[in-house]
Amino acid sequence: MTKIAVCGAAGRMGQRIIVAAREAGCTVSGALERPGHEMVGQDAGLIAGCGALGIAISDDLNAVVEGCDVLIDFTTPKVSLKNLEVCALKKKSIVIGSTGFTPEERALAVELARDIPAVLAPNMSVGVNVCFKILKDVAKTLGDDFDVEIVELHHNKKKDAPSGTAVRMGEVVAEALGRDYNKVATYHREGICGERTKEEIGMQTVRGGDIVGEHTVYFIGMGERIEISHRAMTRDMFSRGSVRAAQWVVGKQPGLYDMQDVLGLK
Numbered sequence: 001m002t003k004i005a006v007c008g009a010a011g012r013m014g015q016r017i018i019v020a021a022r023e024a025g026c027t028v029s030g031a032l033e034r035p036g037h038e039m040v041g042q043d044a045g046l047i048a049g050c051g052a053l054g055i056a057i058s059d060d061l062n063a064v065v066e067g068c069d070v071l072i073d074f075t076t077p078k079v080s081l082k083n084l085e086v087c088a089l090k091k092k093s094i095v096i097g098s099t100g101f102t103p104e105e106r107a108l109a110v111e112l113a114r115d116i117p118a119v120l121a122p123n124m125s126v127g128v129n130v131c132f133k134i135l136k137d138v139a140k141t142l143g144d145d146f147d148v149e150i151v152e153l154h155h156n157k158k159k160d161a162p163s164g165t166a167v168r169m170g171e172v173v174a175e176a177l178g179r180d181y182n183k184v185a186t187y188h189r190e191g192i193c194g195e196r197t198k199e200e201i202g203m204q205t206v207r208g209g210d211i212v213g214e215h216t217v218y219f220i221g222m223g224e225r226i227e228i229s230h231r232a233m234t235r236d237m238f239s240r241g242s243v244r245a246a247q248w249v250v251g252k253q254p255g256l257y258d259m260q261d262v263l264g265l266k
């Protein structure tokens with residue numbers, strides 16, 4: 001039985017991951033929260049709503065990592081990089097779902113995962129990862145004749161924008177079209193901003209209420225339009241995906257993997 005520890009245990013995702021780990025027959029060996037969090041000391045299972053587990057939420061990163069096979073971390077990029085560093089020191093695996101990494105932070109993650117197997121993915125759902133695959137084919141087939149715009153919608157508590165999933169969708173499309181995402185991504189249009197260039201990929205963000213997560217990539221041509229959409233109705237496919245990644249990653253060769261590797265979609 002895989003021993004899973006969860007970082008961000010009292011968060012929206014952390015709670016669902018604890019439930020998913022139990023449902024998958026894994027042992028929840030530890031649960032972490034930030035020092036000073038009001039849930040530190042409380043039973044992780046009671047907080048997640050799946051009954052007492054006898055595992056108190058802790059703020060002791062070293063002790064929790066020591067006791068697990070793999071740490072599942074849904075927090076923030078800075079916290080995730082620290083967790084990756086500690087997992088590397090203790091030769092443990094890690095699955096990171098946090099989003100909002102800068103290119104420099106991502107490069108650091110690759111470096112830190114040199115000696116341990118790690119998964120870093122902006123979206124753990126099967127559906128979104130199948131969309132990544134479809135988007136590559138569609139973009140390649142349509143080529144430069146269609147304008148690409150990406151719109152994402154999330155809840156009003158989300159801290160990063162655009163979503164990690166939207167950024168990855170933009171990267172996949174840009175790569176398929178032979179463009180540099182960092183040069184062609186267009187996050188803002190206001191005033192007399194001029195006609196749209198052929199290369200740009202528009203990225204639009206909507207925030208409100210309790211939207212779990214919705215993404216649409218528009219391929220807009222002359223007289224026709226293709227829309228590829230994914231709508232998440234609950235967080236459960238993210239949490240189940242992260243547990244699947246945790247079970248997969250333990251024992252793999254060191255290096256930084258993504259969900260496409262886990263699902264065999266490459």
Ligand SMILES: NC(=O)c1ccc[n+]([C@@H]2O[C@H](COP(=O)([O-])OP(=O)(O)OC[C@H]3O[C@@H](n4cnc5c(N)ncnc54)[C@H](O)[C@@H]3O)[C@@H](O)[C@H]2O)c1
Nearest residue numbers: 008010011012013033034074075097098099122123124238
């Ligand atoms: N990859 C995916 O499939 C996927 C799906 C959903 C959310 N996310 C991402 O996961 C992250 C978390 O999302 P959320 O909605 O659960 O947020 P949240 O704010 O509900 O939960 C984050 C939790 O991390 C805790 N935390 C902060 N610093 C910590 C530290 N130093 N040690 C331990 N815990 C710490 C917070 O107290 C909080 O409880 C975001 O980056 C989000 O974009 C990814």
Ligand SMILES: O=C(O)C1=N[C@H](C(=O)O)CCC1
Nearest residue numbers: 099122123158163164165213
């Ligand atoms: O709720 C969130 O936050 C989500 N974040 C991920 C992202 O940024 O792509 C995945 C969907 C939910």
